[in-house]
Amino acid sequence: MGVIIAHIPKCMLKNPQIPLFILIGAFLCLSCVKDTNFDDADNIVLTPVVELDLIYFNLNASDFFDTISNTPRLQIIDTTEIKFLDDAFVQEDLERAEFLFNFTNSIPRSFQVGFQFLNEQNDTTYTTQTNVLAGTALDTETTIFTEAVANEEIMDLTRANKVVVAVTIPSADAALEGMLNLKSKTTYFLEIED
Amino acid sequence: MKNCCYVLFALMAVVCNAQNKQVLYGLKETPQSVLLNPGIEVPQKVHFGIPFLSQIHVNAGSSGVTVFDIFGASDLDINQRIRSKIFELSDKDFFTATQQLELFNIGWRSKGDIYFSGGIYQELDFISYFPRDLAILAWEGNRDYLDYPFDLGQLSVTADLTTVYHFGVNKQLANRLTVGVRGKVYSNMLNISSTNNTGTFTTSLDTDGVNIYDHTVTDANVTVQTSGVASLEEKNGAGEVAGSVLGRAFFGGNLGVGIDIGATYHVSDRITATASVLDIGAVFHTKDVETYNAEGSYTLNGIELIFPPLNQGEATIPYFGNLEDEIEEEIPIDTLTSGYTRWRPLKVNASAEYGFGNIFGGGECDCRNPGASQTWQQAVGVQYYAIARPKGPQMAGTIYYRRTFTEGLSAKATYTVDSFSASNVGLGVVANVGKLNMFLAADNLLTYGNIAKAKSVSLQLGFNIIIDE
Structure with missing residues (x-):
């Protein structure tokens, strides 16, 4: 000492x-800092599930007949951009997408409805289609179509930034009556890591 | 979002009721105590702070979560731990960080027995409330939260980087009463604030048959005010940014003024009461200002296709662009460059102390002259602290024991209950070696065995030259 x-x-x-x-x-x-594992930060994954309305339409039976030329319009087409779909964020972090299309039909015709996804250069990257059951004025028919996109197909889907919707009717005349409605949504399953 | 998590957890790691210096308050053996109470009894004749070392203060914390809660060794998946914490926290929980570096400090007693003191210090002050609803939305999405109004008003954050020039006077007005006042000029280098926001975002099943959902933003009014930030976008690299920010330190930033006031009153020879109010003032942001404001309501139902008959080559309707325009029209985001005023975070300190033991220096109590700058060798007391924050005042209560061991050694132990903890033990020591005065104060000592378990930590240290009477 x-x-x-x-x-x-x-x-x-x-x-x-x-x-x-x-x-x-x-x-x-x-x-000191002890009993911690900061490397665990690499395992943080955000997995939000986001539901968003997609497109909707309300078509009248008369939309399928051209009264000027007095001829049926057996296929009508429309296109809209979906600009966020090919964002880098979506491309990197979207793991799975589920589309839900809900058709209600009071037109006594069945329909074929196609969805064609295009990229910036208008090249097709993903397609899907469904048949809509015929209805009647007294009995509206509901058709629900779901499409799940995952794995490699999600890469195809997220290269697109627009969708072309084509509605095809087998036959139409001026006397045809009723409405074809669509409501739709997409469920985006995201996995955000970095 | 993940990066936001990292930032929040990093803040938890580095840095308490921010700005509360409960150990230093009333510790008159160190010259910096006059910054916490301009009306403290100043014992010395002259002091010089050693430049850049006279006071270093770091202080950080989170009111509801510790680093250990997230990164502690556990068999439970880290994502489950984060999720459970997100739901455990409330929008009143907050993260804070404060740092102060004194560049220069000097004080002297005049012939008229007034103690003048002045100096310059730099301060970083940050607080962010936990935007719980936005965190749930980011972590979980909206699928399982139909009809739940996510509150955009929970977003509340302020960050300030300021240089403070101050000059104060302190005088014993009567045997029992000492008062002081300090004037301050603020040169704000950077300010970002987003407070008093309102609005909700709700996803609910569509009731009017348009589409499947209504995604509704209701009465949104979200504002982000910035000053000193917009011009930094033109800078190249961290060096230029740092140079530009530091260049504003010497009156180059947005200026403001404020005052501190304080007093010490001897209720009796053993009981002393003190109080101070700090940073009664504001900064007037007029230069390099950009304010972003989004205001309005809107319901999104997706995109309606109307299948117009088109001729060959005719462009279709720009539905998405029209939708963007519609949203921008209903919830316009304006960028304003008009100035704004930010109040400084007002702080209130108060204490009551009971002295006992010997009167330091061996003298006897002069009962006809109670309180005349005498120091009891030991004292116990209570302190109160409050700071004005965007969502209301944050308060802390402290009980303490102070002891002067020798002329050159004093210490103070504190027990504080605040927003972070009900068991915050702090300790401060002031030592004089010749004319060199050194102080060291820290709190949350019970967590020093594993600081990852602390909700807050605080440290102050400094070196000064003191010339006694």
Whole structure:
């Protein structure tokens, strides 16, 4: 003990507050972080499931007959951009998408409805289609079509930024009556890692 | 979003009721105590702060979650831990960080027995409330939350980087009463704030038959005010950005003014009461200002196709562009460059102390002259602290024990209950070696065995030269 004291600088013996100050400072510096695993941050994955309305339409039976030329319009087509679909964020983080198309039909005709997804260059990247059951004025027919897109197909889907919707009727005349309605939504299953 | 998680967790890791210096408050043996109470009894004749070392203060915390809660060794998946914390926290929980670096500090007693003090310090102050609803939306999405109004008003954040120039006077007006006042000029280098926001986002089943859902933003009014930020976008690299920001430190930023006031009153020879109000002032942001405001209501139902008859080569209707235009019309995002005023975070300190033991220096109590700058060797007391924050004041209560061991060594131990913890133990030591005055103060010492379990940590240290009477 005497040896230790002999090696303590005289200024410290004269000012005992110095070693005490150093001791407390050392205690504060010796605080530690333990029992933690910060590498676990690499395993953080956000998995939100987002539901968004997609498109809707309300077609009248008369839309399938051109009264000027008095000829049926057996296929009508429309296109809309879906600009966010080919965003880098969606391309990287979309794991799966589920489309739900809900048709209600009071036209006494069945329909074939196709959905063609196009990229910026108007090349087709993904297609799907469904048949809509014929209804009657008194009994509206409901057709629900779901399409799940996953794995490699999701890459095809997320290269598109527009969708072409084609509605085809087998036959039409001026007397045809009723409505074909569509409501739709997409469920986006995201996995956000980095 | 993941990056936001990292930032929040990093804040939890580095940095408490931010700005509460409960250990230093009233510790008159260190010159910096006059910054916490301009009306403290100043014992010394002259002091010089050692430039850049006279006070270093770091302070950070989160009111509802610790680093260990997320990153602690556990068999439970980290994503489940984060999810459970998101639901456990409320929108009143917050993350704070404060850092102060004193560049220069000096004080002297005049012949008229007034103690003048002044200096410059730089301060970073950040607070973000936990936007719980937005975190749930980002973590879970909206599928399982039909009819739930996600509250956009939970977004509340302020960040300030400021240089403060101050000069104060302190005088004992009577045997029992010492008062002080400090004037401040603020040079704000950076400010980002988004507070008092309103609005909700709700996804609900469509009731009027248009489409499957109504995605509705109701009465949104979200504003982000910035100053000193817009011009940084033109800078190349971190070096240029840092140079530009630091260039505003010396009156180059947006200026403001404020005052601190304080007093010490000896109720009796043993009981002393103190109080101070700090940063009564505001910064007037007029330069390099950009304010972004989004206001309105809108219901999204998707895109309606109308299948117009088109001739060959005729372009179709730009539905998506029209939708974007419609949204921008209903909820326009305006960028304003008009100035704005931000109040400084007002702080209130108060204490009551009972002294006992010997009167330091061996003197006896002069009962005809109670309180005349005498120091009891030991004291116990209570302190109150409050700071004005965007969602209301945050408060802390402290009990403490202070002891002067020798002329050169004093210490103060504190027990604080605040928004972060009900068991915050702090300790401060002031040592004088010759004319060199050193102080060191820290809190949440009970968590020092594993600081990852602390909701907040705070540290102040400094070196000054003191010339006594």
